[in-house]
Amino acid sequence: MTDNRQDDTSKRDYRGPWGHLIRGMWRSPLAVMGMAMAVISATLMVIGLVMDILGLIENPYAAVATYMVLPGVMVTGLIIIPVAAYLRRRQYHKYGIAKDHLAINLSDHKHRKWLIGFIVVTVINVTILGVIGYEGYHFTESPYFCGVVCHQVMAPEYTAYQRSPHAKVKCVECHIGSGASWFVKSKISGLRQVVAVLTDSYSRPIPSPVEHLRPARDTCEECHWPSKFHGKKVRIFKHFTNEDQKNPTVNEMAMHIGGRNPQTGEFEGIHWHVSDNNRVTYLANKKRTKIIKVRVERSDGTSTEYVSQSNVQEPDEEYSWRVMDCIDCHNRPTHIYQMPDEVVDFGLLSKRINPDIEGIREDALIALKYPYASREEAKAGIPDHLMKLQKLRSEEQAAKYADDIRKAGEYLVEGYLGNVWPEMNVTWGTYRSHLGHPNPDTFEGDVAEFGCWRCHNSDHVDAEGNNIPQDCDLCHDYE
Numbered sequence: 375m376t377d378n379r380q381d382d383t384s385k386r387d388y389r390g391p392w393g394h395l396i397r398g399m400w401r402s403p404l405a406v407m408g409m410a411m412a413v414i415s416a417t418l419m420v421i422g423l424v425m426d427i428l429g430l431i432e433n434p435y436a437a438v439a440t441y442m443v444l445p446g447v448m449v450t451g452l453i454i455i456p457v458a459a460y461l462r463r464r465q466y467h468k469y470g471i472a473k474d475h476l477a478i479n480l481s482d483h484k485h486r487k488w489l490i491g492f493i494v495v496t497v498i499n500v501t502i503l504g505v506i507g508y509e510g511y512h513f514t515e516s517p518y519f520c521g522v523v524c525h526q527v528m529a530p531e532y533t534a535y536q537r538s539p540h541a542k543v544k545c546v547e548c549h550i551g552s553g554a555s556w557f558v559k560s561k562i563s564g565l566r567q568v569v570a571v572l573t574d575s576y577s578r579p580i581p582s583p584v585e586h587l588r589p590a591r592d593t594c595e596e597c598h599w600p601s602k603f604h605g606k607k608v609r610i611f612k613h614f615t616n617e618d619q620k621n622p623t624v625n626e627m628a629m630h631i632g633g634r635n636p637q638t639g640e641f642e643g644i645h646w647h648v649s650d651n652n653r654v655t656y657l658a659n660k661k662r663t664k665i666i667k668v669r670v671e672r673s674d675g676t677s678t679e680y681v682s683q684s685n686v687q688e689p690d691e692e693y694s695w696r697v698m699d700c701i702d703c704h705n706r707p708t709h710i711y712q713m714p715d716e717v718v719d720f721g722l723l724s725k726r727i728n729p730d731i732e733g734i735r736e737d738a739l740i741a742l743k744y745p746y747a748s749r750e751e752a753k754a755g756i757p758d759h760l761m762k763l764q765k766l767r768s769e770e771q772a773a774k775y776a777d778d779i780r781k782a783g784e785y786l787v788e789g790y791l792g793n794v795w796p797e798m799n800v801t802w803g804t805y806r807s808h809l810g811h812p813n814p815d816t817f818e819g820d821v822a823e824f825g826c827w828r829c830h831n832s833d834h835v836d837a838e839g840n841n842i843p844q845d846c847d848l849c850h851d852y853e
Contacts, residue, residue: 377480392488405458411451416499426509433523436816445503452499477802520545524571530800531580533792534709541708543597548708549584551593559586578799583662590700594707598700599643604631606851614719616736619729620816622719628851641670647698654698656829659691662702664671666693668834669840680842681835690756703826706807714742714802717789726785728778732771737763742786752790757783 422440425431478657479485513519521532535541540548550560563586570576607629612622632643641649648654657667665683671677687693701707718738721727727734741759747751760783764772772779794801806824822828826849835841 391611392485397453399459399462402458404461405455406460408454410452411454413451414500415448415451416502419444419448423461423506423509425609426838437513437519438523441513442635445506445510448499448503490763515544515546517545519625524567527571527576527580530711530795531796534711537751537792538708538710543708543741545782548593548595549587551588551596554587556592563666578797579804582805583701585660587701589697594700594704600648600700601650601848603633603636604643604645607631612719612723613715614722614729614735616733619722621734622723625799628734630849630851644703647703648700655695656698657687658694659688659693662696662705663828665828665834668829678836680829680836682834684833703808706805706809709805710807711793711800711805712789714739716791717742717786717793721785721789727782728775731764731775731778731782733764733767734782737767738782738786741783742790745801746790746796748796749791749794752794752796753787754786756790760786 381612399409419440419831422431422436422444426437426440431437433516477758478489480489517532517535521528523537535545546560550556609627611627611631613625614620630643632641632645633657634649641651646652651673653671655669655671656665658665665686666682666685668680669677670679704723718727718735721738722729722735727738729735737760740763741756744755746755746758757780761772761776761779764775764779808828810827811827822831830842830844832841832844
């Protein structure tokens with residue numbers, strides 16, 4: 375009887391290889407750390423996911439922690455656990471424990487119980503990581519992530535984006551587009567940009583144009599179809615002058631948007647440049663402001679090359695050939711910045727600036743263009759600056775229109791904060807548009823650095839001495 379009881383006791387005390395391993399894990403600091411990392415991070419992820427779905431937290435960095443940091447911590451913890459088990463088994467000879475082979479015996483109820491538990495925990499972990507990965511993917515694809523997480527870097531672009539015609543279009547739809555290859559490229563580029571932000575080595579301002587932007591035919595033309603005939607579109611431009619703040623100069627233009635004419639089958643108008651019948655390429659500097667050569671290849675096999683007589687290829691600057699697409703004219707389709715006169719003229723037009731105040735347009739432009747050291751300084755200084763300028767004109771007028779001058783100052787602050795970031799070296803005119811005709815200050819000699827006249831000028835001539843057409847009627851009817 376005694377021998378049988380001892381045999382039963384020894385059988386109960388016998389743990390086997392799995393028992394030694396599982397019990398020994400609680401004595402391994404590395405294993406305990408791995409389990410703690412996995413459990414705590416999984417719990418915090420679930421809490422963060424619920425709070426994000428319910429809208430209880432709007433801090434972008436909380437979402438970054440939930441969808442990007444904590445999943446990494448959880449996966450690291452899950453990896454540490456088997457590593458700790460392996461290291462633990464290697465130490466068995468120190469304690470005189472036989473290192474039997476690990477085997478799963480489904481006829482043993484303990485093995486079945488532990489296996490079922492392992493499967494359940496694995497399903498829970500995979501489910502948590504799957505949901506978090508799905509939500510995290512959409513979070514990293516959102517304009518909110520692009521514009522708010524890297525706040526100082528992307529603040530100018532995100533602010534301009536929010537008031538643009540494409541404010542309802544996600545950043546990734548233009549910057550990445552569909553398909554796995556560009557998705558992978560964007561994530562690799564994103565890692566480089568994250569490093570630049572962490573090391574404070576990013577460019578100020580962000581360079582334009584974007585060097586590795588996906589071709590417009592893969593993105594813009596998902597919504598906009600140049601081949602469709604658009605005919606004409608009337609645009610109205612209103613401008614005030616310092617001499618007349620009440621009656622704007624009104625220019626009406628019927629723009630020849632063009633495309634394929636359904637009656638003739640020919641491409642015409644402005645969209646001729648990106649038609650299927652023609653291929654326009656040009657040699658330009660990195661900023662695409664100095665165009666050296668323009669080559670036009672037609673469907674009949676003929677081609678013409680126009681060469682600039684004043685712009686020459688400088689050895690210390692990078693030049694490359696580019697196929698013309700939407701972005702060469704619509705270079706600011708979303709991140710649209712205003713110039714000071716646009717801000718002031720709209721204020722006069724909307725009566726947020728009282729046009730009855732003598733000299734208010736000129737003073738408003740001076741107050742806006744002043745080189746403030748920071749946005750905080752501009753916010754406090756613009757209204758005071760405008761009031762001082764008005765007092766220099768007339769103390770009596772400044773006192774009479776004090777409330778209106780204060781309101782005008784507040785409006786100018788809005789205009790400044792929407793277009794200027796001194797800490798990012800973004801000021802008036804940093805990002806100019808290539809649409810239409812440039813201001814006189816954008817000319818270098820007789821050649822414009824912005825707009826249509828980069829190419830449509832008397833400077834680019836072909837082998838026979840003919841220049842690129844400059845007729846106004848090619849693009850619009852002017853009144």
